[in-house]
Each structure stands twice: as C-alpha cells, then as structure tokens.
Amino acid sequence: MLSRVAENLYWMARYLERADNTARFINSVTQMLLDLPRGASFGWDVLLKVAGLDELYAQYHDDERESDIIRFLIQDERNPSSILASIQCARENTRTFREVVPMELWERINGLYLYVRDQAEHATQGRSQRYALLDGVIEHQQAITGLLMGSMSQDLAYQFIKLGRNLERADMTTRILDVNSAVRLPAEASAAQFARERLWVTTLNALSAYLMYRRHVGMDVAGASVLRYLLCDKHFPRSVAHCLGEIEDCLAQLVDYQEPLRLARALWRRLETIDCAVYADTERLHHDMDRIQAELGALHAAISQRYFYRYQPTVVAHTTQDQS
Amino acid sequence: MNHLLRDYPVQAFYDELIAPDGAPRPAARPLLDHLAGLPVGELAARRRAVDAAIMTTGITFTVYCDAGNIDRAWPFDIVPRILAKHEWMQVEAGLKQRLLAINLFIDDLYNAQRIVRDGVFPLEVLSGSQNFRPACQGFSPPFGVWAHICGTDLVRDRDGKLYVLEDNLRVPSGVSYMLQNRQLMKRLFPELFQSSEILPVDDYPARLYATLAALSPRPGVRPVIAVLTPGIFNSAYFEHSYLAQQMGAFLVEGGDLVVQDDDCVYMKTIAGLRRVDVIYRRIDDDFLDPEIFRPDSLLGVPGLMRAWRAGKVGIANAPGSGVADDKVVYAFVPQIIRYYLGESPILPNVPSWLCMYDDQRDYVLSHLDQLVVKPANESGGYGMLIGPRASELERARFAALIRANPRNYMAQPTLALSTAPTLVNDDHLEPRHVDLRPFVLQADSLYATTGGLTRVALQAGSLIVNSSQGGGAKDTWVVDTGE
Numbered sequence: 138m139l140s141r142v143a144e145n146l147y148w149m150a151r152y153l154e155r156a157d158n159t160a161r162f163i164n165s166v167t168q169m170l171l172d173l174p175r176g177a178s179f180g181w182d183v184l185l186k187v188a189g190l191d192e193l194y195a196q197y198h199d200d201e202r203e204s205d206i207i208r209f210l211i212q213d214e215r216n217p218s219s220i221l222a223s224i225q226c227a228r229e230n231t232r233t234f235r236e237v238v239p240m241e242l243w244e245r246i247n248g249l250y251l252y253v254r255d256q257a258e259h260a261t262q263g264r265s266q267r268y269a270l271l272d273g274v275i276e277h278q279q280a281i282t283g284l285l286m287g288s289m290s291q292d293l294a295y296q297f298i299k300l301g302r303n304l305e306r307a308d309m310t311t312r313i314l315d316v317n318s319a320v321r322l323p324a325e326a327s328a329a330q331f332a333r334e335r336l337w338v339t340t341l342n343a344l345s346a347y348l349m350y351r352r353h354v355g356m357d358v359a360g361a362s363v364l365r366y367l368l369c370d371k372h373f374p375r376s377v378a379h380c381l382g383e384i385e386d387c388l389a390q391l392v393d394y395q396e397p398l399r400l401a402r403a404l405w406r407r408l409e410t411i412d413c414a415v416y417a418d419t420e421r422l423h424h425d426m427d428r429i430q431a432e433l434g435a436l437h438a439a440i441s442q443r444y445f446y447r448y449q450p451t452v453v454a455h456t457t458q459d460q461s
Numbered sequence: 462m463n464h465l466l467r468d469y470p471v472q473a474f475y476d477e478l479i480a481p482d483g484a485p486r487p488a489a490r491p492l493l494d495h496l497a498g499l500p501v502g503e504l505a506a507r508r509r510a511v512d513a514a515i516m517t518t519g520i521t522f523t524v525y526c527d528a529g530n531i532d533r534a535w536p537f538d539i540v541p542r543i544l545a546k547h548e549w550m551q552v553e554a555g556l557k558q559r560l561l562a563i564n565l566f567i568d569d570l571y572n573a574q575r576i577v578r579d580g581v582f583p584l585e586v587l588s589g590s591q592n593f594r595p596a597c598q599g600f601s602p603p604f605g606v607w608a609h610i611c612g613t614d615l616v617r618d619r620d621g622k623l624y625v626l627e628d629n630l631r632v633p634s635g636v637s638y639m640l641q642n643r644q645l646m647k648r649l650f651p652e653l654f655q656s657s658e659i660l661p662v663d664d665y666p667a668r669l670y671a672t673l674a675a676l677s678p679r680p681g682v683r684p685v686i687a688v689l690t691p692g693i694f695n696s697a698y699f700e701h702s703y704l705a706q707q708m709g710a711f712l713v714e715g716g717d718l719v720v721q722d723d724d725c726v727y728m729k730t731i732a733g734l735r736r737v738d739v740i741y742r743r744i745d746d747d748f749l750d751p752e753i754f755r756p757d758s759l760l761g762v763p764g765l766m767r768a769w770r771a772g773k774v775g776i777a778n779a780p781g782s783g784v785a786d787d788k789v790v791y792a793f794v795p796q797i798i799r800y801y802l803g804e805s806p807i808l809p810n811v812p813s814w815l816c817m818y819d820d821q822r823d824y825v826l827s828h829l830d831q832l833v834v835k836p837a838n839e840s841g842g843y844g845m846l847i848g849p850r851a852s853e854l855e856r857a858r859f860a861a862l863i864r865a866n867p868r869n870y871m872a873q874p875t876l877a878l879s880t881a882p883t884l885v886n887d888d889h890l891e892p893r894h895v896d897l898r899p900f901v902l903q904a905d906s907l908y909a910t911t912g913g914l915t916r917v918a919l920q921a922g923s924l925i926v927n928s929s930q931g932g933g934a935k936d937t938w939v940v941d942t943g944e
Contacts (some may be wrong), residue, residue, distance in 0.1 A: 142727045232698070233712075235702045445731075
C-alpha cells in the first residue's frame with residue numbers, strides 16, 4: 138500500500154466522519170435549545186469553541202448570530218471543517234484511490250457532495266429545513282459506511298479507512314459531550330436538576346445512543362452514567378473506548394505499529410480509571426475532554442509519522458487538513 | 462423505410478453505415494433494422510439509461526478550463542460505428558507494420574543513425590526535432606522497442622480509403638473509453654450482442670499487462686508494475702486510474718517514487734520501500750526526471766533516467782520515443798517503412814507539405830485557405846489552423862508563425878472526414894464526422910485493438926473530434942459478415 142494512498146484513505150474517512158458528526162452536533166444543540174427550561178441559557182458561540190473554530194470564525198465575523206454560526210459550520214468553504222468543505226475534501230481524496238475501493242464509493246460520495254452543495258443554502262434559512270439537511274447528511278454517511286462494510290475487502294486499505302473513521306469519531310464524541318459544559322443552568326435547584334437531565338438525553342440522542350443506553354445502562358439518565366457509557370462502554374460504536382478498540386485492531390494488522398499502539402493503549406487505560414462522578418463539575422469536564430482530544434491528536438501524529446511520512450525526504454506539516 | 466433515417470443526407474461524404482444509395486451497408490444492416498424496430502420512445506429511454514450509467518459509473522474526463530467542476534461526463538453516442546472484419550484485417554496489418562518500422566527507426570536514431578547516413582531521413586529534420594532526447598543516445602531498451610503503446614489516428618476520406626492522420630507515441634489516451642463504451646453498449650443493447658458477430662475488445666488490459674511485464678528487469682518474478690500519473694488534474698486521470706485498476710497495478714505519482722543509490726526505483730509504501738519493475742508513464746518526457754529534463758518539475762522522479770539506463774526499471778513508453786511523434790517526422794513514415802522493412806506501406810499517409818522546405822512552404826502559404834496547418838509537437842487539437850474555416854486575420858497570423866519557425870509547421874489538405882449516423886433529439890439520425898484511434902502494443906510481440914476508439918464531432922458540420930474540444934465517442938464494432 139502506497140503511503141500517499143493510505144493517507145488519502147485515512148483522510149477521506151476522517152472528513153466523512155467529521156461531516157456526519159458536525160451534523161449531529163448542530164442537531165443536538167438545536168434540540169437542546171427547544172428543551173431548555175426558563176432560566177437556562179446557551180450561547181451559540183459555544184458551538185464554535187467546542188469545535189475549536191472560534192478563532193477562525195472571529196476572522197470573518199464580528200458578532201455571534203445563530204444564522205452566521207450555522208452557515209459557517211455547514212456551508213462556509215472558508216471553514217475547512219464545515220460540512221460542505223469536509224465532504225468536498227473527501228470527494229477529492231476519493232478520486233486518488235478509485236483502484237482500491239468498491240466502484241460505488243465514488244458515486245455515493247459524489248451524491249452526498251451534490252446533495253449538500255444544492256441543499257445547504259435552504260438549510261441555513263430555518264431550523265426545520267436545517268434539520269432535514271443534517272439528517273440527510275447523516276443518512277448518506279451511514280450508507281457509505283455500510284457500503285464499505287458490506288462490499289470492501291478488509292485489506293490494508295480498509296484498515297486505514299477504519300483508522301480514520303474511529304479516530305475522528307472518538308474526537309467528535311468528546312466534543313459533543315463537551316457541549317454540556319457550556320450550558321448555564323437555572324439558579325433554582327429543581328429546575329437545574331431537570332435541565333441537566335434533559336441535556337444528557339440530548340447528548341445521547343445526538344449520538345444515536347439513547348435506546349442503547351436504556352437497554353444497557355438503565356432508565357435513569359444521570360450525567361455520570363451517560364459519561365461513563367459514552368467514554369468507556371466497550372460495545373457502543375461511538376464510545377471513545379470502542380473507537381480505541383477498533384483503532385487497536387487496525388494497528389495490529391499493520392507493520393511497525395508499536396508507537397501508535399502504545400499511545401492508544403495508554404489513553405484506553407486512562408479512560409478506564411476515570412471517575413465520571415466528578416463531572417458534575419463542568420469545568421473539569423471541559424478540561425478533561427480537551428485532554429482526551431490532545432491525546433487523540435498525538436495518536437494521529439504517531440500514525441502519520443509511522444505510515445504517511447516515513448520515507449518522505451522532508452516532513453510536511455499538514456496543517457490545512459487538520460482541525461486545530 | 463427506416464424512420465430514423467428520414468432525410469438522412471448521403472453522398473456528400475463517405476458514410477460509415479449508409480451506402481450512397483441510402484441503404485445500410487451490409488455490416489450495419491442488422492443494427493439499423495434493430496433500431497428502427499424498437500417501439501416509439503424506446504430509443505430515448507435507452508439513451509437516458511446510458512446517460513445515467515455514465516453518471517453513476519463516473520466515466521469522466523477532465524477539462525482544464527472548467528472552473529469548479531474538473532470532471533465532465535463522457536459524451537457518448539449510442540449508435541456504434543461499424544467496420545467489416547475483412548477491411549479491419551488489412552488495417553490491423555498496416556498498423557502493426559507501421560509501429561514495427563517506427564520502433565526500428567527510433568532505435569536507429571539513438572544509435573547508429575543509419576537512416577540519416579543513407580540519406581533517407583534528412584539530418585535537418587532530426588536536428589530540428591524538439592523531442593529528440595540526447596540523454597537517450599547510445600542506449601537500446603529491451604527488444605529494441607521504444608514506443609510500446611501507440612495510438613494511431615485514422616480518418617476516412619471522401620474516396621472511402623482510411624488514411625493515417627498521426628501516430629501518438631508519447632502518452633496516447635482514450636483506450637479506457639474504448640473499453641467503457643463497449644461495456645455501456647452491452648448494457649444498452651444486449652440482444653444485438655447475441656445475434657451479430659461483434660468481435661470482443663476487452664482483452665486489452667491483459668495484453669497491456671503482458672506488454673509491460675515483458676519489460677521487467679527481473680524475469681521470473683511477478684513484476685511490480687506502476688502507472689505513473691501527473692495526478693487528478695490531468696485530463697486523462699480517469700484513464701490512468703482505470704487502467705491501474707484493470708491491471709491490478711499501482712497508480713503512483715512522482716512523489717511516491719524514489720531512486721536509491723543502487724539505481725533501482727522504489728515506491729514509498731506504509732511498510733517501507735518496495736522495488737518497482739516497470740513504469741507505464743503517463744507523464745511527458747519533459748517532466749519525467751528533473752535531473753535530466755526540466756529541473757523545476759515536481760511531477761517526475763529524480764534519477765529515473767539513471768535507473769532506466771542502468772536497466773533497473775522498464776519504462777513504457779520509453780523516454781525519447783516522442784521523437785517519432787512529430788508531425789514532420791510523420792511525413793517520412795512511408796519511407797521509414799520501406800527502408801527498414803523493405804515493404805510497401807499498407808496504410809497511406811495523408812499527403813503533407815513540410816514548411817521547412819522552401820517550395821513546399823510557398824505552396825502552403827499560398828493555399829492557406831484550403832489546408833489544415835499543424836504544429837509539429839502539439840496534441841489535443843491545440844495550435845492548429847483549419848484554413849477553410851479561419852478568418853483572414855487568423856490566416857495572416859498563421860502565415861507569420863510559419864515564416865518565423867518553418868520547421869515547426871506542416872500542412873495537409875482539408876479532408877472530407879467520413880460521417881456516421883448519430884442520434885439527434887432522441888428520434889432521428891444525422892451524419893456526424895468521425896475518426897478512429899486504434900491502439901497498438903509492442904514489446905516481445907505485436908498486438909492491435911479490435912477497432913479502437915471512435916471519436917465523433919457532436920456539432921453538425923464540425924470536424925473537431927477531440928474530447929478536450931467538445932467531441933464525443935461511439936462504440937466501434939468490427940463485425941464478421943462472413944465475407
């Protein structure tokens with residue numbers, strides 16, 4: 138497998154997953170707003186901070202209106218992480234390795250791209266159209282993942298797709314969890330308790346995790362158990378621990394995996410020792426999610442170093458493809 | 462009477478499918494009868510189906526200037542162009558003869574230059590050649606073959622004869638479209654393929670693989686073969702990707718390859734460096750090796766020429782093979798065939814005037830309104846003058862260009878390119894001009910595609926068939942009529 142092809146496969150998967158998760162992210166926040174009790178407040182700017190895009194946004198905008206922020210996240214091509222830009226990058230990457238993936242992949246990704254390109258303008262005009270578009274993005278992305286799972290040999294190329302998808306997914310799960318740290322709850326205790334519970338339901342919904350949580354954890358939606366579920370559950374596909382497990386599986390099929398594997402294991406072990414009860418303190422939540430993101434970043438760097446740049450005469454920093 | 466052919470003009474040009482009396486030619490009769498027998502609306506429905514298939518399978522080509530949308534759907538006409546097998550056998554023999562002689566010629570030019578010393582090929586043509594690579598002198602690749610893949614353009618004139626228009630010996634494109642066109646037709650008209658003797662075309666990728674494998678410096682080992690592409694912005698990127706896919710070869714860019722101190726070429730894989738045995742390059746010489754050619758190029762591989770000359774890697778087409786892909790050299794191919802093979806050329810050249818010779822240039826300058834003038838080394842239909850359609854001003858501009866650099870120009874009569882029925886408005890057929898590009902392979906043996914890529918000028922009256930200039934394509938059938 139050529140290093141360049143491996144890198145492009147990995148990034149294609151990351152971009153697609155990023156688009157999917159950004160869609161989930163915006164949907165969950167919108168949903169949350171509808172459920173917020175009187176006295177609670179939420180600034181749209183939080184979305185930018187959580188996504189790590191606040192500084193970039195500030196270069197183009199003076200104020201933080203919902204419509205501007207949503208447009209920035211969905212269709213603004215000046216934002217390399219916007220849904221449209223991510224899908225476009227996935228599409229361009231796909232051109233470079235058609236010989237190693239199922240024929241239909243290009244068609245599907247192209248279809249997703251045309252869909253977002255044509256619909257994004259309407260979607261930024263109102264919340265209900267927005268929901269339809271974002272739901273469509275999630276649906277398309279799921280079809281692509283299904284296509285790959287159902288008709289691609291689980292060869293080296295597949296491992297790089299899986300690596301990219303799971304790394305991005307783990308990162309985005311921590312970001313969606315982090316939204317909770319940004320809501321200011323009402324002063325009155327019982328209202329605050331109710332609001333907090335609604336928030337965690339919204340988080341589960343954003344990750345399509347609500348029913349699985351109820352089945353495997355219980356009816357009671359409390360912060361600590363939701364966090365434990367989404368960080369540490371070994372069976373739920375969007376939990377950070379599950380993603381790390383998938384990453385370990387992939388690495389085991391490659392050569393020279395020692396360093397990335399060491400980092401993945403270290404993070405995995407740390408997750409297991411986490412005491413989720415302390416996250417009633419949302420400052421701490423934000424801090425710890427940041428830290429997991431940084432460790433995922435280091436894992437990404439180790440993978441790049443090992444497989445993508447190894448025999449390049451000079452190491453080129455891929456800042457344009459990276460999120461932060 | 463065939464309703465699709467109502468008002469079909471005949472006799473103005475030679476038509477590939479319709480005889481001068483308005484009746485289908487024998488090889489085309491089953492097809493035209495079948496089309497005419499389809500229920501109303503069926504043809505339109507099938508055309509839409511084929512358009513949808515083109516979109517979904519993503520058969521595209523790239524147009525440089527189309528901002529924002531770098532790939533375009535492949536314009537495809539569903540009425541095939543048909544050649545009778547007995548005619549094709551002659552053409553095929555002619556194509557093989559031509560490539561055989563051209564390769565002897567290229568090998569001679571880089572070595573003894575007998576043909577120049579014997580006064581058959583003028584020294585002044587050689588010394589003015591842009592594509593002669595001094596870096597290739599004194600070298601002879603395996604089998605003495607330089608141009609392994611040749612795309613020869615054929616056109617049929619009013620007299621019904623097929624002429625060679627040019628030989629593309631550097632990085633000829635189009636064969637993937639030939640293969641795709643056949644796939645589309647089989648989906649579209651499966652019933653026709655059951656009832657007629659249409660010769661198959663799909664052995665090309667296997668023959669290309671065998672041709673490339675024969676160049677491996679490590680015989681006996683399964684060779685590592687790579688298709689070297691300039692990247693996704695190249696107009697033929699789809700083809701590069703398609704051929705790599707069909708042959709199970711690696712599709713690489715220059716940056717994926719490195720030449721080490723042992724003069725071997727390696728590709729950078731996730732498990733380290735892996736040796737490459739054969740490179741099917743789709744990059745022009747100029748960009749191939751910045752150590753030898755253009756130092757500013759980022760597309761190629763430093764040291765590639767060194768590796769090739771050391772015999773550590775096979776390259777198809779060999780660097781320097783473009784010396785025969787020169788429209789002035791082309792004019793000498795009939796003499797080249799006679800000189801090396803002692804045979805008469807089977808396929809005629811189009812008569813040509815070389816502007817480097819005073820008398821021929823005078824003729825060209827005084828007949829610009831009747832001639833097509835071509836620069837020696839362009840491709841893709843760029844930089845040409847079609848005299849009869851040009852304005853006074855354009856002709857004057859070309860006259861100045863010719864006077865300034867006579868070696869770079871040659872001229873040919875404007876041919877009355879043959880036509881073939883093409884579906885218009887989904888309900889009737891109109892004649893459109895076509896050409897034909899068969900592909901010929903040579904390494905340890907010779908092979909020619911069955912038929913080739915038929916390109917068609919989709920605009921009424923237009924003679925421009927290049928896809929980069931708005932042309933389209935048809936499937937090409939070589940049909941065994943039992944004659």
